[in-house]
Amino acid sequence: MIKVIIIGSGNVAQHLIQAFAKSKKIDVAQVFSRQKEAVSHLLDSEKITSDFNNLAQADLYIIAVSDDAIASVSSQLPFENRFVVHTSGSVSIDALDKKNRNGIFYPLQTFSKKAEVDFTQIPLCLESQKEPDFEFLKNVAEIISDKVYKINSEQRKALHVAAVFVNNFTNHLYQIGNQICTTNHVPFEILQPLIQETAKKILTLSPKEAQTGPAIRNDKQTIAAHLDFLLDENQKNIYQILTQSIQNNGKKL
């Protein structure tokens, strides 16, 4: 049985504990959490520690804390030459203290504490400093996910930026859609099937093939009418810039 210790108690830590608990090949031997209550519903309380000096021996230590805390946590680990990975999309592997063998175990998904997650469908992006550690990390990852990728730090940076566009920025466009509905006394729920279909469509079409609307058709009349309709300067500005970008991309590709 592979012994794993998880350091952290946030969303990612909690989802990892739950995913590993489903497998008989992995033993979550211990969890480090400053507040025991944060994870006490997930495992026996004697397995929770808030003291780095109490950390047991394990095959893999997964640091799942906020980006800012990764470097400090990794340097506080009271051991050397063990395998220590972090779970962040945006922090370099070099943030981890060199006294241990380092790696990355980055689940590319948006987690909320409440929502149930099917971990088998979450892409895990892996990296290891030392080649022999990679196979082991891959084995661990494949126990909980069907989507395991070897991704170096530069590629991970690209993924993280791309994720901001398709997740954070997309959600902001939903918010603008919501604002336009509210301002005009229309229930936002009318847009839900369209939103779901827009996402579903690119499971089978490339985003370029899936592009529709006045911008790609260069329907000047509709674009002018929309800009005339929008009173909020910020919404108007975003409308213009994204319309322009769609038209330039249509030509370029």
Added chain:
Amino acid sequence: MIKVIIIGSGNVAQHLIQAFAKSKKIDVAQVFSRQKEAVSHLLDSEKITSDFNNLAQADLYIIAVSDDAIASVSSQLPFENRFVVHTSGSVSIDALDKKNRNGIFYPLQTFSKKAEVDFTQIPLCLESQKEPDFEFLKNVAEIISDKVYKINSEQRKALHVAAVFVNNFTNHLYQIGNQICTTNHVPFEILQPLIQETAKKILTLSPKEAQTGPAIRNDKQTIAAHLDFLLDENQKNIYQILTQSIQNNGKKL
């Protein structure tokens, strides 16, 4: 049995023909199509006409043609005082010739010819010029959809603009995500679960509650790193404007 005639042979027309065909309460008595082949797989060829003068008597005429053609088609109809609606999100009810009783039958969804569509889940936005026609239109709509709304032309305009944000612009953000992946030799498929989850999340959370990422956290270091990473000026510009907009909205609401 309610007799409906559909004028047009594009995506919307074809999906409507198929949706009505599933109901025993509606008879698609005729379809007007300039090219018979476009709809000949959907109904008997004697029901297809390309001559306005051959149009039969019906309870409802649905004009499902391109926005530009609606006014001209409606004025070419060789009859008066019948119930004629169009299916466009962006064209005013006034575009329809006044010689007939007018209305709107706007399905708010993105249609592609290939993809199967569950019409019961497509919101239908209805409007009628004369009040008595509304109940009839609602009855027809409820035969094929579970989501029927009374939406006036001003509200419909708002919905259409909002739909551009949540559909066309969102798809463009997917395309930018795809470009970033391609440039950096990462498979775009890694982002698919995130994209699907981003859309699913707002079925239960408001977009404001669902907002995550460096912009809303005001994580200046990550934002700077991302801007530094992006070499394409257009991507950089969109990143800055949407980040700014998320931060302004976070304060405002």
